Amino acid sequence: MMAEPILEVQNITKMFGSVIALSDVSAKVYSGEVTCLLGDNGAGKSTLIKILSGVHQQTDGDYFFEGQSTTLSSPRQALNMGIATVYQDLSLIPLMPVWRNFFLGSEPEKGWGPFRRYDIDFAKQTVQEELGKMGIDIRDPDQPVGTMSGGERQSIAIARAVYFGAKALILDEPTAALGVKQAGTVLRYIAQAKARNLGVIFITHNPHHAYAVGDRFIILKRGKTLGIWSRDEITREEMIRSMSGADELEALSHELDVLASVDAGQDERVAALEHQVAKSLEEDAGNN
Numbered sequence: 001m002m003a004e005p006i007l008e009v010q011n012i013t014k015m016f017g018s019v020i021a022l023s024d025v026s027a028k029v030y031s032g033e034v035t036c037l038l039g040d041n042g043a044g045k046s047t048l049i050k051i052l053s054g055v056h057q058q059t060d061g062d063y064f065f066e067g068q069s070t071t072l073s074s075p076r077q078a079l080n081m082g083i084a085t086v087y088q089d090l091s092l093i094p095l096m097p098v099w100r101n102f103f104l105g106s107e108p109e110k111g112w113g114p115f116r117r118y119d120i121d122f123a124k125q126t127v128q129e130e131l132g133k134m135g136i137d138i139r140d141p142d143q144p145v146g147t148m149s150g151g152e153r154q155s156i157a158i159a160r161a162v163y164f165g166a167k168a169l170i171l172d173e174p175t176a177a178l179g180v181k182q183a184g185t186v187l188r189y190i191a192q193a194k195a196r197n198l199g200v201i202f203i204t205h206n207p208h209h210a211y212a213v214g215d216r217f218i219i220l221k222r223g224k225t226l227g228i229w230s231r232d233e234i235t236r237e238e239m240i241r242s243m244s245g246a247d248e249l250e251a252l253s254h255e256l257d258v259l260a261s262v263d264a265g266q267d268e269r270v271a272a273l274e275h276q277v278a279k280s281l282e283e284d285a286g287n288n
């Protein structure tokens with residue numbers, strides 16, 4: 001039998017007035033896996049993750065965290081329990097340096113009493129170390145976040161959640177606004193978070209991105225569950241209806257292969273995952 005899910009919802013219904021945003025939706029999320037949430041605009045994806053992250057409460061149905069029945073009253077409570085959510089706007093401040101953004105709201109301090117102050121050296125060093133562990137090399141922790149690429153910014157937000165001890169990581173369309181290469185970078189960090197045993201929930205419109213890293217797929221349609229599959233229960237062809245940009249995928253696959261070989265000495269598990277991502281994308285490109 002499988003381990004117990006880190007997060008589980010059963011028969012969730014969510015009404016906004018008379019609008020039924022979710023109807024009888026059930027889902028399980030496991031540690032060390034990527035669970036992908038797919039579906040068209042208005043399918044209920046954001047509503048579901050807002051329930052998981054304490055922004056909304058369900059109208060009906062049950063929520064379990066680490067097997068315990070749970071009622072979340074705020075996003076802060078969810079975060080304290082280890083459920084971190086990275087929204088598309090990221091809540092990073094563009095003009096602030098990387099290290100300040102990383103510790104925003106949880107500033108490390110040193111000294112005592114009236115001598116207490118922000119431990120800047122610790123912050124800078126930690127940011128460099130933590131991002132380094134995720135394979136992100138920042139030369140200068142003073143670099144303003146606004147000058148970094150979209151993919152790097154997503155990666156910093158993911159690294160921050162990992163550092164602050166997230167057990168479940170919810171990503172709302174992290175690859176949506178990105179070009180192919182940067183999307184590849186973010187997919188690598190999703191694989192990294194998975195390798196560090198987080199339970200990752202990855203929302204995307206893009207079945208290629210989902211199939212590249214996903215272990216489990218939930219497709220929502222007009223507030224209802226269209227299907228739940230584990231990776232071995234659904235083929236790419238079944239999931240990927242429309243296919244465009246085969247060339248782009250081939251290029252991405254090559255990028256990832258190169259990155260995987262760079263990382264090979266670092267962490268075998270991560271490298272293996274990255275290789276899997278690259279291979280999957282390569283096959284997508286070849287088949288379509």
Ligand SMILES: Nc1ncnc2c1ncn2[C@@H]1O[C@H](COP(=O)(O)OP(=O)(O)OP(=O)(O)O)[C@@H](O)[C@H]1O
Pocket residue numbers: 016019020021039040041042043044045046047048
């Ligand atoms: N606060 C709200 N008040 C009223 N209706 C809402 C609210 N939030 C969502 N809805 C409705 O619930 C349904 C599901 O919306 P939701 O945002 O969860 O979809 P989604 O799958 O995230 O779509 P997208 O891919 O466009 O982000 C929609 O019909 C939407 O209009």
Ligand SMILES: [Mg+2]
Pocket residue numbers: 045046047
């Ligand atoms: Mg949404």
